[in-house]
Amino acid sequence: MSFETHRCLAKHTPIYFAGDDAGELIKVTKGVVSVFCIFEDGRRQIVDFVTEGELLHFQFGGELDHYAEALTDVELVCAPVNAALSDTAWAEYVFEQMRNRLDRERRHITLLGQKSAAERLAEFLIIVSERLTTPLGDIELPMTRQEIADYTGLTIETVSRMFSRWMRERRLVVTGKRTYRIEGALAA
Amino acid sequence: MSFETHRCLAKHTPIYFAGDDAGELIKVTKGVVSVFCIFEDGRRQIVDFVTEGELLHFQFGGELDHYAEALTDVELVCAPVNAALSDTAWAEYVFEQMRNRLDRERRHITLLGQKSAAERLAEFLIIVSERLTTPLGDIELPMTRQEIADYTGLTIETVSRMFSRWMRERRLVVTGKRTYRIEGALAA
DNA sequence: CGTTTCCTTGATGAATATCAATAGTGGTGG
DNA sequence: CCACCACTATTGATATTCATCAAGGAAACG
Numbered sequence: 386m387s388f389e390t391h392r393c394l395a396k397h398t399p400i401y402f403a404g405d406d407a408g409e410l411i412k413v414t415k416g417v418v419s420v421f422c423i424f425e426d427g428r429r430q431i432v433d434f435v436t437e438g439e440l441l442h443f444q445f446g447g448e449l450d451h452y453a454e455a456l457t458d459v460e461l462v463c464a465p466v467n468a469a470l471s472d473t474a475w476a477e478y479v480f481e482q483m484r485n486r487l488d489r490e491r492r493h494i495t496l497l498g499q500k501s502a503a504e505r506l507a508e509f510l511i512i513v514s515e516r517l518t519t520p521l522g523d524i525e526l527p528m529t530r531q532e533i534a535d536y537t538g539l540t541i542e543t544v545s546r547m548f549s550r551w552m553r554e555r556r557l558v559v560t561g562k563r564t565y566r567i568e569g570a571l572a573a
Numbered sequence: 574m575s576f577e578t579h580r581c582l583a584k585h586t587p588i589y590f591a592g593d594d595a596g597e598l599i600k601v602t603k604g605v606v607s608v609f610c611i612f613e614d615g616r617r618q619i620v621d622f623v624t625e626g627e628l629l630h631f632q633f634g635g636e637l638d639h640y641a642e643a644l645t646d647v648e649l650v651c652a653p654v655n656a657a658l659s660d661t662a663w664a665e666y667v668f669e670q671m672r673n674r675l676d677r678e679r680r681h682i683t684l685l686g687q688k689s690a691a692e693r694l695a696e697f698l699i700i701v702s703e704r705l706t707t708p709l710g711d712i713e714l715p716m717t718r719q720e721i722a723d724y725t726g727l728t729i730e731t732v733s734r735m736f737s738r739w740m741r742e743r744r745l746v747v748t749g750k751r752t753y754r755i756e757g758a759l760a761a
Numbered sequence: 762c763g764t765t766t767c768c769t770t771g772a773t774g775a776a777t778a779t780c781a782a783t784a785g786t787g788g789t790g791g
Numbered sequence: 792c793c794a795c796c797a798c799t800a801t802t803g804a805t806a807t808t809c810a811t812c813a814a815g816g817a818a819a820c821g
Contacts, residue, residue, distance in 0.1 A: 422683050430683040443675055451679070483671045487631055490678035491639070495610050495618040497685035498726030502809065530768065538686030540810055545769055690777065718800060728778055733801055 388468035392461045400441065400453040400461070407444035409463045410479065413437055416459030417517065417527050421535065422451045431536040433489060434528065436516055440482040445470070457527045497538050505537040506547050507571035510557075514567070523564040576656035580649045588629065588641040588649070595632035597651045598667065601625055604647030605705065605715050609723065610639045619724040621677060622716065624704055628670040633658070645715045685726050693725040694735050695759035698745075702755070711752040 394400065400411070400418060413435050420441060421431040432451065435441055441453050445466045469475040489512075496508050510524060517525045526533070530548075534541045551557035556569040582588065588599070588606060601623050608629060609619040620639065623629055629641050633654045657663040677700075684696050698712060705713045714721070718736075722729045739745035744757040 422679070424683075424687065428687045430686045432679055432682055443672055445672070450676075480668070483675065484631055484633070487671065487675060487678065488638075490675065490682060491610070491620055494620055494678060494681050494685060495612075497682060498618045498723075499612065499616045529766095535686075541768080542770085542811080543809060546809095549769070717798095729800075730779080730802085731777060734777095737801070 388464055388472075390463045392463060394455045394459050394461065396455055396458050398455045400455060400459075401449055402452055403448070403450050405449045407442070407447055407449045407466070409465050410445075410469050410475075411441040411453075412462045412464075413439055413441065414460045414462055416455060416457040418453050418459055419456045419528070419532060420451060420453050429535045430538070431532060432493070433486065434513070434516070434536070439485070440479065443479070443483055443486065456532070502537075502539055502543050503547060503572070505539065506533075506544065509533065509537050510565075510567060510571065519561075519564055521560075523560045523566050526563050526565060576652055576660075578651045580651060582643045582647050582649065584643055584646050586643045588643060588647075589637055590640055591636070591638050593637045595630070595635055595637045595654070597653050598633075598657050598663075599629040599641075600650045600652075601627055601629065602648045602650055604643065604645040606641050606647055607644045607716070607720060608639060608641050617723045618726070619720060620681070621674065622701070622704070622724070627673070628667065631667070631671055631674065644720070690725075690727055690731050691735060691759070693727065694721075694732065697721065697725050698753075698755060698759065707749075707752055709748075711748045711754050714751050714753060 403423070415437060418435045418441060419431050420433045420435055421429055423429050434456065435453075442449060442451070444450070464475065469479065492512070496505055496512075500508065513526065514524045517527070519525055528536075530541045530544050533539075534544045537544070548557065551571060552559065554569075556567070556571055558566045558568050560566050591611075603625060606623045606629060607619050608621045608623055609617055611617050622644065623641075630637060630639070632638070652663060657667065680700070684693055684700075688696065701714065702712045705715070707713055716724075718729045718732050721727075722732045725732070736745065739759060740747065742757075744755065744759055746754045746756050748754050
């Protein structure tokens, strides 16, 4: 499309900040982006890990109220809101993406509201495995322990302990630098 | 609109179940509805309290994967998905509602992921006060303690204790059967 | 290599869940 | 209208989970 622009960003580069103008829609075409909120006191909640083919945000005007940052090297396609929503293909795509995000957020809410640390991390791994797998079917975890903690509402120590335990028990196996495989049930 | 149908339901009536056909969009025109998920073991997470002018769900086909129940007596308007999405006014309304729900869910995620019991309940009261106020500006709480607990991811006892404490300290004042007023800061 | 960042592990404490008992409220039929 | 019953809420005592604090080790990076 003529109105689209492309951007490549290196790992750890901020993509937008709360307060930025919400004038364009941003689609991830390569890599993974974390979308998150920050409080006054520095606490951070990661709301979603956005990956290939997905949109970063759904604010069509005004100011953005959250942050996005490249977790890996990423490629993005940006489209001005008005042009995108006037284009039928884009509009349908946006609609579809909103529905997906709604479902993911709902699942995230149940994860955070009702589950123990072990259950949260087990579900986190399942969610990631549905979205970020290597060609061989292993789970890719491009995020740090801190980022996993900020997604699951736990501390980095709890995440580390739980992963250590599962690996000690051979329920979770390291298959590469940042790839894992689930071998057994992770429950409690 | 000719394709719309109307329904009135009494308090506590189920509106739909997970597994039901997602063939129609449902708008609340009076009262409050709770939208929630249930796990195998009975745990329940309330995802949203939906009130006047808002849509219950955004699944445009297939099966619903969650539940809705009338919290108060409610009036609903139902529209077949296809008819609604073909109607410009309805389609725009649906779009708008999806954006609102996305924002609410994001806020809910940060509430559940990063906050202490006191902070969750304080934010819960603020959220409700932005959506359910009496003509006099008091907060209406048509939901039970259990429902508040299932929304905030706490137990009924914790909710009760926190409210008792705030009422003892006169930070929260009862102004009617189910109405309250916030008098001071609720923080910790 | 050295330095920084990230991760792991242990000891301790605080927040909140759980268990248990009592009190209050609303709805129903006599 | 009252008395009863079921449901909802409160409160206390105790248990558990996870956060916090602290230190050392491993990996990534220039």
